[in-house]
Amino acid sequence: MSVPGKRQFFIGGAWVDPAQPQDLSVLNPATEEPIAVISMGSPADVDRAVAAAKAAFPGYARTTRQERIELLESIRAVYARRIDEFASIMTEEMGAPATLSRNSQAAVGIGHLDGFLEALKQMPFREVLDNGDTILREPIGVCGLITPWNWPINQIVLKVLPALAAGCTMVLKPSELTPLDAMLYAEVLHEAGVPAGVFNLVNGEGPVVGAALSCHPDVAMMSFTGSTRGGTAVARDAAGTVKRVALELGGKSPNLIFADTDVEEAVARGVRHCFQNTGQSCNAPTRMLVERAVYDAALEVAKAAGAAQAVGDPALPGDHIGPLVSQLQFDRVQELIAAGIEEGATLLVGGLGKPTGFNIGYYARPTIFADVTNDMRIAQEEVFGPVLAMIPFEDEQEAIRIANDTPYGLAAYIQTGDDARADRVAAQLRAGMVHVNATDIGWGSPFGGYKLSGNGREGGRFGIEDFLEIKAISKP
Incomplete structure (x- = not known):
C-alpha cells in the first residue's frame, strides 16, 4: 500500500x-x-x-x-x-x-x-x-x-x-x-x-x-x-x-438528574451524550448523579440505553460510535474499567475488552457503572472513553457537594423541571459552563473551566x- x-x-x-x-x-x-x-x-x-x-x-x-x-x-x-x-x-x-x-x-x-x-x-x-x-x-x-x-x-x-x-x-x-x-x-x-x-x-x-x-x-x-x-x-x-x-x-463533568424532570428522557440523553465521540470529549457528562427516589428507574433506563449504543465503522454514516484514537488511549480506558470493577462498582453494561466482531481497531465497549462512590478512580479521573459512572444522591445539597467534589471544573449539567432550582444549583456549581435541560452554549460564549x-x-x-x-x- x-x-x-x-x-x-x-x-x-x-x-x-x-x-x-x-x-x-x-x-x-x-x-x-x-x-x-x-x-x-x-x-x-x-x-x-x-x-x-x-x-x-x-x-x-x-x-x-x-x-x-x-x-x-x-x-x-x-x-x-x-x-x-x-x-x-x-x-x-x-x-x-x-x-x-x-x-x-x-x-x-x-x-x-x-x-x-x-x-x-x-x-x-x-x-x-x-x-x-x-x-x-x-x-x-x-x-x-x-x-x-x-x-x-x-x-x-x-x-x-x-x-x-x-x-x-x-x-x-x-x-x-x-x-x-x-x-x-x-x-x-x-x-x-x-x-x-x-x-x-x-x-x-x-x-x-x-x-x-x-x-x-x-x-x-x-x-x-x-x-x-x-x-x-x-x-x-x-x-x-x-x-x-x-x-x-480536562474535565469530570457531573450531570445532575432530579426527580422532577422527565427521568427516562434525561437519563437516555445523558448516556448518549457521554458516549458521543467515543467519550473523547473534555466536557462529556461522565458522572451521572441521580436523585435517590428515581435512581432504580434510572438504572433500568441507562442499562437499556447503554446496550442500545451501537459501535461501528466510522466511515459509515449513523449514530454509532467509532474507535478510540490510539492503542495508548485504549489501554488507558481498559485500565480504568478494570479499576471500576476492582473497586466494587456495579457493572451495568459493557466492561473490559473489545465489542464482539471488532478484533482490529481500537474499539472499546460502551460501559456503564452503577453504585459508584465519588472517591473511586472512575469518579475522579478523566477516562476519556465511553465510560459512565452513576452515583445516587439524597437531596439538592448532597448533589451539589458530590458535583463539586472533583479536581476539575469544566462543565456541569442540570436536569430539572424547576426553574428556581436550576438557577439555585447552577450558582453553586464550581464549573465554567452549566447546561440546563439539554441546552448548549451558543457560538461566541466562553468555553473554559475552573480548577484543574x-x-x-x-x-x-x-x-x-x-x-x-x-x-x-x-x-x-
Missing part, C-alpha cells in the same frame, strides 16, 4: 522541509493501518517558525479591524467550500463516525468563526475611561498554539481565529495523532490570503516541539488544550520567560481578549 507523505511544515507562507527528517506514520484507528507519513519537528524547526512569525508581527499588528474582518470572512468562504475534506480527514485520522465528523467535528469551523466575527466587529480596541485615560487593546505578539486530537479542528479554530482577530502571529503544533486536518487548515488560510509568516505550522511531540515553543524567548503567549499533565508542563516551561498561558484542560480544568476562555469576545494586551495612556 502506498502511503502519502506529508513531511513538510508550513513556515513563512510556504511548505518547507524539516531541519532533520524524522518520520512518523499516522494511523487510522479503525484499521490500525497507516494513512500518511509526517515528519516530527525539532527545536530548529521551531526557531525558524518563530522567526517567521516575529518578522510578520509588526506589519500584521498594524492591520485595521476591517482588514481582519475581511480576512476572517475570506477564511469562512474557503473553509465552507472544503468542509467535506475536513470531515473525511477527521474520520480517517481520529475515527469519528462520518455523520459526527460532518455535522459536528467539521461544522464547528464555521460556527466558531461566526462567533469571532461578531465579536471582532464590536471589540473595543480603543476606549476612554470616565477618568479621561485612554485604554488600548493591542495584540500580544507571537503566540504558540498547541492543540489536541479529540476535537482537532474545534481547538485549532478556537486558537487560530482569535489570534488573527487580535492581530497576532502564531506557530501551531497540532497533535501528532491528527495532523492532517491541521495541514489542510494551513492550506485554507493560505488560500484565504493570510499574509506570509502570520500563521506557521510545525508537527511534532509535545516534549520536543511544544517545549521549544513554551520556552522560546520570542513567543509572548502559549495557548494549550490537552491533558492537565500537559498543561502544567507548558506552564512550567513558559514561566522562565513570564509568558501569558491559557489552558483548556484550566484558565482563560475560548470563543467570541472572551477568546479574543486572551490574545490582547491592555495599555493605559494618560495625557493632559
Whole structure:
C-alpha cells in the first residue's frame, strides 16, 4: 500500500522541509493501518517558525479591524467550500463516525468563526475611561498554539481565529495523532490570503516541539488544550520567560438528574451524550448523579440505553460510535474499567475488552457503572472513553457537594423541571459552563473551566481578549 507523505511544515507562507527528517506514520484507528507519513519537528524547526512569525508581527499588528474582518470572512468562504475534506480527514485520522465528523467535528469551523466575527466587529480596541485615560487593546505578539486530537479542528479554530482577530502571529503544533486536518487548515488560510509568516505550522511531540515553543524567548503567549499533565508542563516551561498561558484542560463533568424532570428522557440523553465521540470529549457528562427516589428507574433506563449504543465503522454514516484514537488511549480506558470493577462498582453494561466482531481497531465497549462512590478512580479521573459512572444522591445539597467534589471544573449539567432550582444549583456549581435541560452554549460564549480544568476562555469576545494586551495612556 502506498502511503502519502506529508513531511513538510508550513513556515513563512510556504511548505518547507524539516531541519532533520524524522518520520512518523499516522494511523487510522479503525484499521490500525497507516494513512500518511509526517515528519516530527525539532527545536530548529521551531526557531525558524518563530522567526517567521516575529518578522510578520509588526506589519500584521498594524492591520485595521476591517482588514481582519475581511480576512476572517475570506477564511469562512474557503473553509465552507472544503468542509467535506475536513470531515473525511477527521474520520480517517481520529475515527469519528462520518455523520459526527460532518455535522459536528467539521461544522464547528464555521460556527466558531461566526462567533469571532461578531465579536471582532464590536471589540473595543480603543476606549476612554470616565477618568479621561485612554485604554488600548493591542495584540500580544507571537503566540504558540498547541492543540489536541479529540476535537482537532474545534481547538485549532478556537486558537487560530482569535489570534488573527487580535492581530497576532502564531506557530501551531497540532497533535501528532491528527495532523492532517491541521495541514489542510494551513492550506485554507493560505488560500484565504493570510499574509506570509502570520500563521506557521510545525508537527511534532509535545516534549520536543511544544517545549521549544513554551520556552522560546520570542513567543509572548502559549495557548494549550490537552491533558492537565500537559498543561502544567507548558506552564512550567513558559514561566522562565513570564509568558501569558491559557489552558483548556480536562474535565469530570457531573450531570445532575432530579426527580422532577422527565427521568427516562434525561437519563437516555445523558448516556448518549457521554458516549458521543467515543467519550473523547473534555466536557462529556461522565458522572451521572441521580436523585435517590428515581435512581432504580434510572438504572433500568441507562442499562437499556447503554446496550442500545451501537459501535461501528466510522466511515459509515449513523449514530454509532467509532474507535478510540490510539492503542495508548485504549489501554488507558481498559485500565480504568478494570479499576471500576476492582473497586466494587456495579457493572451495568459493557466492561473490559473489545465489542464482539471488532478484533482490529481500537474499539472499546460502551460501559456503564452503577453504585459508584465519588472517591473511586472512575469518579475522579478523566477516562476519556465511553465510560459512565452513576452515583445516587439524597437531596439538592448532597448533589451539589458530590458535583463539586472533583479536581476539575469544566462543565456541569442540570436536569430539572424547576426553574428556581436550576438557577439555585447552577450558582453553586464550581464549573465554567452549566447546561440546563439539554441546552448548549451558543457560538461566541466562553468555553473554559475552573480548577484543574484550566484558565482563560475560548470563543467570541472572551477568546479574543486572551490574545490582547491592555495599555493605559494618560495625557493632559
